[in-house]
Amino acid sequence: MLEIRGRIRKGIEIGPLTSIGIGGKTRYLIDVYDLISLKKVLRWLSSKRIPYLVIGQGTNLLFCGDFAGALIRLGGNFKRMWISDRIVVGAGIELKRMIRRLIANGYGGLEELYGIPGTLGGAVAGNAGAFGRSIGDFVERVWITNPDGSEQMLSSDRLGFGYRNTKLPENTIITFVELTLRRGKGSLRKAEGYLKKRSERIPHGLSAGCIFKNPEDDSAGRLIEACGLKGYSRGDAVISPHHANFIINRGNANFSDVIFLIEKIRREVKRRFGYDLELEVRIIR
Numbered sequence: 001m002l003e004i005r006g007r008i009r010k011g012i013e014i015g016p017l018t019s020i021g022i023g024g025k026t027r028y029l030i031d032v033y034d035l036i037s038l039k040k041v042l043r044w045l046s047s048k049r050i051p052y053l054v055i056g057q058g059t060n061l062l063f064c065g066d067f068a069g070a071l072i073r074l075g076g077n078f079k080r081m082w083i084s085d086r087i088v089v090g091a092g093i094e095l096k097r098m099i100r101r102l103i104a105n106g107y108g109g110l111e112e113l114y115g116i117p118g119t120l121g122g123a124v125a126g127n128a129g130a131f132g133r134s135i136g137d138f139v140e141r142v143w144i145t146n147p148d149g150s151e152q153m154l155s156s157d158r159l160g161f162g163y164r165n166t167k168l169p170e171n172t173i174i175t176f177v178e179l180t181l182r183r184g185k186g187s188l189r190k191a192e193g194y195l196k197k198r199s200e201r202i203p204h205g206l207s208a209g210c211i212f213k214n215p216e217d218d219s220a221g222r223l224i225e226a227c228g229l230k231g232y233s234r235g236d237a238v239i240s241p242h243h244a245n246f247i248i249n250r251g252n253a254n255f256s257d258v259i260f261l262i263e264k265i266r267r268e269v270k271r272r273f274g275y276d277l278e279l280e281v282r283i284i285r
């Protein structure tokens with residue numbers, strides 16, 4: 001089989017690769033540790049016509065069942081940081097760890113994002129944010145690998161950061177990210193303050209984060225709560241009594257339980273308030 005720096009496994013359970021713990025099996029799980037190996041993997045998958053999806057920590061994903069292709073995760077070199085006159089970070093690093101290390105090196109600005117689960121790549125792909133800040137505010141440029149293994153650099157404006165959204169070309173993999181940050185202002189205490197606020201607001205348990213994006217002038221959680229849906233459940237999936245925009249897997253929830261609740265919320269919110277809620281979580285069919 002393919003010689004790479006990394007690991008290729010077959011027939012792996014998807015549930016443990018995600019924060020909501022739901023999914024069937026993936027045909028391949030490929031952990032890849034450097035750029036040369038990533039290019040090899042992509043060319044190999046393309047020659048075999050095997051579809052792929054890059055994932056981070058699976059904190060914004062809901063799989064409907066098996067995945068007939070390859071899930072790719074970035075490790076090794078993709079978890080490294082280079083701090084000189086520029087700050088370049090591998091997309092596979094955990095966001096929280098990255099922020100802690102940047103603060104330790106005297107760089108501030110990202111404190112509000114401290115504690116958003118997942119990797120830098122996942123955060124950039126969806127322009128993750130909290131407390132009025134988004135990762136896109138700090139991205140100077142990214143390097144991506146295309147499905148044919150070629151590389152490209154994209155400046156921040158090409159990525160078109162919007163609310164929980166970017167214009168990242170389909171099937172491209174963010175490998176490295178250059179950040180612009182202020183020096184001398186980093187505060188771990190401030191970051192931990194946001195982490196504390198977050199742990200008070202966000203429900204504990206297995207979830208995929210917020211299910212819906214907020215409509216322009218309202219909050220999805222408030223609308224769902226106003227429909228009386230907090231605590232509403234199906235099987236082992238429940239609309240969190242703590243924060244209505246989260247669906248919690250109490251242990252054995254499956255995709256159809258969660259999708260039932262998603263459809264129920266959509267119908268009720270449309271009927272009562274006229275909004276068509278847009279999904280924030282990404283469903284992989």
Ligand SMILES: Cc1cc2nc3c(=O)[nH]c(=O)nc-3n(C[C@H](O)[C@H](O)[C@H](O)COP(=O)(O)OP(=O)(O)OC[C@H]3O[C@@H](n4cnc5c(N)ncnc54)[C@H](O)[C@@H]3O)c2cc1C
Nearest residue numbers: 056057058059060117118119121122123125128129174209
């Ligand atoms: C408890 C909880 C709280 C959360 N709170 C917040 C919050 O406050 N704010 C917020 O914005 N989100 C929040 N989320 C959602 C989630 O944490 C973010 O969307 C996060 O950025 C996803 O990162 P990930 O590495 O887990 O990506 P994944 O979920 O693995 O993937 C998400 C998407 O990003 C793509 N992707 C991942 N890596 C790459 C890459 N290297 N190149 C290209 N595409 C890539 C995937 O293909 C997929 O489309 C929360 C989730 C949970 C479970």
